[in-house]
Amino acid sequence: MSIDVKTVCLGILSLGDGSGYDLKKRFESTFGHFFQAGYGSIYPALAQLAETDLVSCCEVLEEGKPAKKIYRITESGRHELVKTLESTTPTHKIRSEFLAVLYFAELIGPAQLDRIINHRVGEMQDVLRLLDELKHDSAADQGPGPRFVRGFGETILRAALDYIETHRAELCAGHEGHEPKLQPVSRTAT
Amino acid sequence: MSIDVKTVCLGILSLGDGSGYDLKKRFESTFGHFFQAGYGSIYPALAQLAETDLVSCCEVLEEGKPAKKIYRITESGRHELVKTLESTTPTHKIRSEFLAVLYFAELIGPAQLDRIINHRVGEMQDVLRLLDELKHDSAADQGPGPRFVRGFGETILRAALDYIETHRAELCAGHEGHEPKLQPVSRTAT
DNA sequence: CGCAACATGTAAGCGGTTACATGATTAC
DNA sequence: GTAATCATGTAACCGCTTACATGTTGCG
Numbered sequence: 001m002s003i004d005v006k007t008v009c010l011g012i013l014s015l016g017d018g019s020g021y022d023l024k025k026r027f028e029s030t031f032g033h034f035f036q037a038g039y040g041s042i043y044p045a046l047a048q049l050a051e052t053d054l055v056s057c058c059e060v061l062e063e064g065k066p067a068k069k070i071y072r073i074t075e076s077g078r079h080e081l082v083k084t085l086e087s088t089t090p091t092h093k094i095r096s097e098f099l100a101v102l103y104f105a106e107l108i109g110p111a112q113l114d115r116i117i118n119h120r121v122g123e124m125q126d127v128l129r130l131l132d133e134l135k136h137d138s139a140a141d142q143g144p145g146p147r148f149v150r151g152f153g154e155t156i157l158r159a160a161l162d163y164i165e166t167h168r169a170e171l172c173a174g175h176e177g178h179e180p181k182l183q184p185v186s187r188t189a190t
Numbered sequence: 191m192s193i194d195v196k197t198v199c200l201g202i203l204s205l206g207d208g209s210g211y212d213l214k215k216r217f218e219s220t221f222g223h224f225f226q227a228g229y230g231s232i233y234p235a236l237a238q239l240a241e242t243d244l245v246s247c248c249e250v251l252e253e254g255k256p257a258k259k260i261y262r263i264t265e266s267g268r269h270e271l272v273k274t275l276e277s278t279t280p281t282h283k284i285r286s287e288f289l290a291v292l293y294f295a296e297l298i299g300p301a302q303l304d305r306i307i308n309h310r311v312g313e314m315q316d317v318l319r320l321l322d323e324l325k326h327d328s329a330a331d332q333g334p335g336p337r338f339v340r341g342f343g344e345t346i347l348r349a350a351l352d353y354i355e356t357h358r359a360e361l362c363a364g365h366e367g368h369e370p371k372l373q374p375v376s377r378t379a380t
Numbered sequence: 381c382g383c384a385a386c387a388t389g390t391a392a393g394c395g396g397t398t399a400c401a402t403g404a405t406t407a408c
Numbered sequence: 409g410t411a412a413t414c415a416t417g418t419a420a421c422c423g424c425t426t427a428c429a430t431g432t433t434g435c436g
Contacts, residue, residue: 003287003291004423004424005424011293014294019386019387020387020388020389021385021388034284034290035289035290038424038425039387039389040389040390040426043388043389044390047389065386066386066431066433068388081294081297085302089309090286090287090291091287092287092289092313093286094223094225094282095224095225095284095285097278098280098281098282099224099339100197101193101275102338102339103201104275104335105334105335106333106334107204109276112275112276123282143295143296144296144362145293148295148360151353152350155353156353159346163341163346168338170334170338194396195395209414210416211413211416226396229416233416234417255404255414255415256414257404259415259416
């Protein structure tokens with residue numbers, strides 16, 4: 001039993017009812033920095049949860065709006081959630097193409113290196129801004145869990161940004177004076 | 191074109207020849223903290239690289255040892271590597287069941303919470319120790335790239351450990367005084 | 381008129397994990 | 409003898425990503 005999209009959906013629903021579309025937004029704002037999920041995962045997950053009666057579902061037809069399906073966690077859903085959360089030893093996996101590329105920084109032209117780092121820095125700043133909004137958003141759940149997790153993300157992102165700005169110069173030290181011998185990449189082929 | 195196991199294998203081979211078994215070890219020590227790969231990914235990757243002539247392969251039969259296949263990057267392999275590294279905008283993805291669980295900390299018994307956090311802290315300390323060994327290991331490549339990446343890992347891990355130790359107490363504040371109402375999990379079922 | 385936001389889904393494909401299968405050598 | 413290390417691979421499975429498919433409302 002592991003923590004998959006289904007479990008997290010169940011968890012989010014334990015904090016309040018919502019539609020698939022809703023859940024996606026909550027995923028993005030609150031979980032985006034450490035757990036991603038798209039519609040292609042969320043909708044099937046909700047369907048499965050409904051099938052096993054861990055959530056109930058009712059269709060809402062408002063005029064002037066597309067039809068919605070609001071999901072609500074059931075009692076057995078709450079039990080299952082707690083059981084799952086407690087019976088697992090949760091993982092924490094990083095898959096960083098970014099660091100993989102930087103490992104081979106010496107092979108890359110300085111301009112490309114700059115582009116890559118700037119792009120990543122931009123992404124991190126975006127997430128940081130998101131987390132900051134979250135902090136000042138009273139609507140977002142402010143229990144100990146959410147606060148801890150948000151703070152964790154903030155701390156790690158700041159540390160990473162700081163590290164990058166402090167050490168990025170050293171990366172370029174590798175190829176100073178000699179231009180990369182390779183022709184510029186002609187096309188983003190294959 | 192993205193940075194997959196194949197590309198990283200090619201990259202590692204650009205720093206020196208090696209067998210699949212070797213590569214796995216280098217993956218673990220140097221890339222373990224941000225990019226995982228098992229035999230089930232590495233061997234097929236090497237086979238594919240050899241098929242497309244990005245690496246060459248020769249079998250080595252030493253007495254008193256199992257047969258080995260030593261792979262070596264080719265010229266076209268080096269070109270392909272640089273092209274791939276430069277033509278991508280590398281991602282950095284975190285998938286943290288750990289943070290997902292902590293987000294719902296209020297639902298979990300204090301003992302379980304403790305176990306989960308201690309386990310994760312242990313893992314992080316292990317990786318930190320590994321990185322420290324790497325730092326004092328002159329055999330490990332000490333170019334700017336490897337140094338940057340190792341330092342990055344170290345910095346983030348220290349920041350994370352520090353954050354956890356500073357804020358873990360606040361997590362338990364949620365359920366003080368009232369024991370969790372649920373029966374202890376009977377079995378790690380399903 | 382077109383685009384963004386609201387809203388729900390399906391299906392193919394991909395990459396990686398896990399388990400399986402095998403076998404030699406070395407050290408305890 | 410038996411466990412650990414060295415050594416190579418295959419195949420099933422699984423979950424997630426991506427692309428596809430469709431339709432409404434409201435705003436500029």
